[in-house]
Amino acid sequence: MLRRALLALPLAAPAIAMAQEAPFPNRPITIYSGFPNGSGIDIYIRRMAEPLGRALGGVTILADNRTGAGGNIGSELVAKSRPDGYTLYFGTAGTHAINATLYRTLPFDVIRDFTPISHLGDVPNILTVAPDKRPAFSNCAALLSAARANPGRLNYASTGNGASTHLSAAQFVLAAQVDVVHVPYRGQPGAQTALLGGDVDFFMNQSGPAIGAIRQGQVKGLGVTTAQRLPSLPDLPTVAEACNLPGFVSTTWYGLFGPAHLPAPILERLSSAVTSVLREREFSTWLTDNQGISLPPVYTPAEFAEIQRRDVAAWGDIVRRSGASVD
Incomplete structure (x- = not known):
């Protein structure tokens, strides 16, 4: 047993x-x-x-x-x-x-x-500026006009080298054929602080934090990088239409x-x-x-x-x- x-x-x-x-x-x-x-x-x-x-x-x-x-x-x-x-x-x-x-x-x-x-x-990314620091940039045409008149003088923030906020802006700069300086920061808070403080001219920010900042009146959106306008911001044009860059999409x-x-x-x-x-x-x-x-x-x-x-x-x-x- x-x-x-x-x-x-x-x-x-x-x-x-x-x-x-x-x-x-x-x-x-x-x-x-x-x-x-x-x-x-x-x-x-x-x-x-x-x-x-x-x-x-x-x-x-x-x-x-x-x-x-x-x-x-x-x-x-x-x-x-x-x-x-x-x-x-x-x-x-x-x-x-x-x-x-x-x-x-x-x-x-x-x-x-x-x-x-x-x-x-x-x-998507949203092209943003600080209206109190750059009141002349009321739309994308004004931003690009300033960039073309002052090659190498304007700059833009990103959340780091190679981040989507960098490469989306790099695509934009290449498509618009302007000479603009890239200034990388370590993450979203640093880049946004630089924009609001007037240290940079624009920031191609990701849609989530950009939408919040736009609704709070901290920044002005000049264009979104999608093919169609965002349902959440129907009055914000696409970069393609606002900047006269047909076909521009970067998501x-x-x-x-x-x-x-x-x-x-x-x-x-x-x-x-x-x-x-x-x-x-x-x-x-x-x-x-x-x-x-x-x-x-x-x-x-x-x-x-x-x-x-x-x-x-x-x-x-x-x-x-x-x-x-x-x-």
Whole structure:
């Protein structure tokens, strides 16, 4: 009798171990970003945290900003973490497409070392000026006229070399054929402070923080980089129409990533939960009305991965044409 019981133990052990494994997720999930408090990315993560946690069964979603190196510090942390679904990264076209060309060497590969989970929206930029510091720039035509009359004298802020706020403005400068000086700052707060203080002439800011500043009367919007006007700012013309630059469009995207080799069941669970949040009327309305972010048809992880691969090549060309570099 005792011998039969002992023989049965090895067979029972795996079953006991499996029974002890709790389903994903069963503890807090941390979403890292590479940008500071107050940035459009930080605002998005913190607004998404509660409904996403609810969609995942009531877990806590934590936000952790690891700033520096154009988002690469946070990206590296996630790239080298365990692929268990508890360490994620809020990426952008900057961190996961532009940086592949902007930096000669990276301690990770933007495609090979990550698992794309969900496309979180397309993000435009808004050409902004401080009306009390630059009252003459009442519209884009006036801004470009001043730039052409004073080559090399005007300047613009960005949130860092190679950031979307830099490359969107670089596209604008190239399209308008003007000579304007780029002044990079470390993140959104520094660039916005420089604009409001009159240290720079304009700032091609991301739509989220730009819309808030426009509504508060801090800045004046001269144009948005989308093909169509934003529903949230219907009186704001596009850069194409305001600046007489037909066809000008410059948008980036936000996306959620995990480390490479994220197990399929965890990937599906996360992607499904994010999709449910994006489809919530309250959240989608907040994105479009408050952040100026458009939500295209929901992409599968595989479709989002293809968008990322395409944009690594497309933005690489813009980086090379603009001469942007941080090495």
